[in-house]
Amino acid sequence: MRLETVTVVGGGAWGSALAQAAATAGRPVTLIARDEKIVDEINTRHTNTRYLGGLALDVRIVAESLFVPADIVVMAVPAQATRQALAAIDPEFLARRPVVLTAKGLETGTLERQSEILGAMAPLAVPYVLSGPSFAADVAAGRPTAVTLAGDGASDTSELAAALAGPSLRPYAADDRVGVEIAGALKNVYALACGAVEGAGLGFSARSALMARAYAEMARIVTAMGGSATTLTGLAGLGDLTLSCTTPQSRNYTFGLALGRGESTQEILAGGAGLAEGVATAPVAAELAERFEVDAPLVAAVNQLLTGVASITHIVAGLMARPLKRES
Numbered sequence: 001m002r003l004e005t006v007t008v009v010g011g012g013a014w015g016s017a018l019a020q021a022a023a024t025a026g027r028p029v030t031l032i033a034r035d036e037k038i039v040d041e042i043n044t045r046h047t048n049t050r051y052l053g054g055l056a057l058d059v060r061i062v063a064e065s066l067f068v069p070a071d072i073v074v075m076a077v078p079a080q081a082t083r084q085a086l087a088a089i090d091p092e093f094l095a096r097r098p099v100v101l102t103a104k105g106l107e108t109g110t111l112e113r114q115s116e117i118l119g120a121m122a123p124l125a126v127p128y129v130l131s132g133p134s135f136a137a138d139v140a141a142g143r144p145t146a147v148t149l150a151g152d153g154a155s156d157t158s159e160l161a162a163a164l165a166g167p168s169l170r171p172y173a174a175d176d177r178v179g180v181e182i183a184g185a186l187k188n189v190y191a192l193a194c195g196a197v198e199g200a201g202l203g204f205s206a207r208s209a210l211m212a213r214a215y216a217e218m219a220r221i222v223t224a225m226g227g228s229a230t231t232l233t234g235l236a237g238l239g240d241l242t243l244s245c246t247t248p249q250s251r252n253y254t255f256g257l258a259l260g261r262g263e264s265t266q267e268i269l270a271g272g273a274g275l276a277e278g279v280a281t282a283p284v285a286a287e288l289a290e291r292f293e294v295d296a297p298l299v300a301a302v303n304q305l306l307t308g309v310a311s312i313t314h315i316v317a318g319l320m321a322r323p324l325k326r327e328s
């Protein structure tokens with residue numbers, strides 16, 4: 001199959017960064033942004049100041065407001081917007097083509113993963129998931145990043161990985177699409193928790209303990225949902241959990257910092273916080289954990305914090321008082 005041209009759907013930070021990676025690797029790339037002002041700015045000034053500040057974008061990136069078919073389609077809108085963005089694309093343009101899903105979240109209401117949404121909206125598309133430790137600012141600036149690109153084992157992911165690779169973006173091919181999708185969504189929930197621990201001044205020992213227990217919880221959820229725990233040892237699991245749980249460069253971590261300092265979810269949202277996918281994903285993850293009968297106290301704790309039913313002091317005391325058990 002020819003894998004030369006790329007269309008990236010989503011004119012935000014991540015879509016622009018992925019378009020930049022494709023362009024600097026010499027691939028013809030079109031970036032689809034729904035905001036005409038952003039389309040115009042990218043085409044004329046070669047910047048996307050709203051989402052990437054003054055960073056210079058590759059002049060070869062062509063921005064459009066309407067979908068342009070390509071050999072590879074990359075979806076890079078927020079997880080809750082993927083269904084709507086796909087609805088604007090004729091499914092025939094996606095049929096039998098690789099569609100790379102990059103949003104890290106689970107859909108409210110349906111509880112669906114991104115590939116399930118794609119399956120409903122464009123059943124003949126060939127779904128892949130790209131995830132891992134990769135801030136848009138780093139990818140766009142050409143700093144070295146490595147990610148997991150997962151198919152379902154039925155298709156040749158290595159060929160697609162080669163078609164997406166560039167000097168600063170190194171995709172590793174994998175087959176556990178479910179594991180990668182769940183890991184990417186859950187790390188945002190745990191990043192909220194880790195930010196809250198720092199915001200409440202509970203110390204880095206607590207944060208590291210939380211990360212390790214989050215990893216164990218993630219493994220229980222992933223395996224219950226049909227993914228592999230081994231996937232979590234890689235970039236999309238340990239790699240992204242480590243990145244997002246340790247720095248305020250993560251929007252989820254920053255949202256958690258504010259929660260830990262005592263601000264409510266509503267106050268933080270009203271203050272114009274950047275996209276924090278974990279906020280919408282946390283209740284979905286709790287529902288899925290219940291459906292798959294998985295013990296997920298940390299997902300539950302994040303939901304308590306987000307809804308404001310308990311203070312962080314109370315929540316942490318509850319976690320510390322859980323019955324002692326063997327580590328697993």
Ligand SMILES: NC(=O)C1=CN([C@@H]2O[C@H](COP(=O)(O)OP(=O)(O)OC[C@H]3O[C@@H](n4cnc5c(N)ncnc54)[C@H](OP(=O)(O)O)[C@@H]3O)[C@@H](O)[C@H]2O)C=CC1
Pocket residue numbers: 010011012013014015033034035051076077078079081082084085102103104105134135136137275277
């Ligand atoms: N930023 C990052 O470092 C990374 C982000 N991701 C993931 O990528 C996804 C997108 O994040 P990111 O780009 O950072 O988010 P941003 O908030 O930077 O950008 C979101 C973009 O999506 C557009 N959009 C929103 N709703 C729709 C819609 N219904 N139809 C079409 N376009 C829409 C927005 O348009 P408008 O400007 O008009 O509102 C905006 O261009 C998230 O799931 C995130 O977890 C993954 C790895 C890294």
Ligand SMILES: O=C(CO)COP(=O)(O)O
Pocket residue numbers: 104132133134135136188191240243244249250251252253275276277
């Ligand atoms: O997923 C990311 C880095 O891998 C980006 O994290 P945030 O969405 O929390 O900023």
